[in-house]
Amino acid sequence: MALNKELIGTRIPTNTVDIERGQLRFFAKAIGDTDPVHSDLAAAKAAGHRDLLVPPTYLFCADSARSDGFNFLEFAEIDIRHILHGEQGFTYHRPVYAGDTLTFETTVSDIYSKKGGALEFLVQATAVTRDGELVAEIHKSLVVRNPEAGK
Template sequence: MAIDVRRAKALRLEPITVTVERGRLAFFAKAVGQTDPVYVDPDAAKAAGYPDLPVPLTYFFSLELESPDPFGYLTALGIDLRHVLHGEQSFTYYALVHAGDTVTLRPRIVDVVTKKGGALEFVIKRTDIIRDGMPVAEAVATVVVRNPEAQP
């Protein structure tokens, strides 16, 4: 079943407000293999001129998972999660975020692209990350939906 692009773009995704926790930042940094001590040791971060642990580059993606139903937008569009793959993600940064900062993530679907005669659809979601009313980053995630009944 093809995704209705207008419906997807009109779908309201709830914003998420979260305080960045030091312990979770350090855990994330270790999990992704970050070896720079500024990401896991508050003293090293302060010695490097940061007020606290800085957010590693891809951390904002994990913050979106704080939502009660982080993939609910896909099911709301009638997408069978068994046919979903992570396509790609990218980030644009405007300011650093550190442990203790509170940020609001405002996601929205910006496009749906169809390829291979409808066999593949790409749902593109942009999330603006805001702190104190100012943008600190934007994250763009692409989800690939395989439509097995479509004939390429």
């Protein structure tokens, strides 16, 4: 089934996340990040940070682990068997640290297709704020295979 273009402009329910040291340490280890500013508090403070610094791609995971039960794929009627992670990009405006409480506000910014509709792309833009101040922006896309295309 083709993606519904009426999703463009849809705002996903706001997600608020507390950034925890243990999660940052686990994430850094999982991705093979050996920079101690992401896992060792003393090293982070020695480097001039107030706490553990968030690794660059961590915000994608932080936003994905929603506690409110909202499931975007279900909402958008996308079959998980037909999706791939297309791309993601981050623009940081301020450092993000363990102990921060972040708010993620996501909007579906575009939907387009390629290969005669066989591949559809759903693009999302997310503003990440701390106490109302923009700290980062995330751009991500899902690739959805449309098994009905070309039939």
